[in-house]
Amino acid sequence: MKLNTYKNYTASVKYSAEDGCYIGHIAGINDIVGFQFDSMAEAEKTFRESVDDYLQACREMGKNPDKPIRTLSLRVSPKVHASVATAAKRRGQSINGWAADVLRRAASA
Numbered sequence: 001m002k003l004n005t006y007k008n009y010t011a012s013v014k015y016s017a018e019d020g021c022y023i024g025h026i027a028g029i030n031d032i033v034g035f036q037f038d039s040m041a042e043a044e045k046t047f048r049e050s051v052d053d054y055l056q057a058c059r060e061m062g063k064n065p066d067k068p069i070r071t072l073s074l075r076v077s078p079k080v081h082a083s084v085a086t087a088a089k090r091r092g093q094s095i096n097g098w099a100a101d102v103l104r105r106a107a108s109a
Contacts, residue, residue: 004044007055008068011035011047026051029066074099 004010013024019036024047026033035050037043058065076084088098 006048006051009051009054010068011050013043013047024050026054026068028068031066072103 009026010028011024012027013022015021016023021036021038022040022043023034023036024043025035031054033050033054035046037046055065084095084098088095091098093101
């Protein structure tokens with residue numbers, strides 16, 4: 001489950017049956033920033049508070065906050081590259097757009 005983006009940060013959330021609550025973390029950064037909440041009604045507020053708390057803690061420590069990962073580079077064989085280019089063209093997309101769609105679907109599965 002993914003919450004809306006806030007200040008360029010995105011959360012990843014899963015339900016923990018063991019803890020009886022939702023547990024989330026800020027995705028795409030090296031620092032570990034976690035939070036929990038009991039209902040989806042609390043999700044966005046709790047996520048935003050976690051981002052704000054993280055940024056405040058970084059300021060207080062004089063540390064630059066991690067920036068979310070924005071780029072992805074892949075090295076594939078020429079044969080795979082050609083297949084990807086063909087698949088993207090069939091869908092009327094750029095390779096970047098096609099790959100983003102495929103990766104988004106796979107990450108949500």
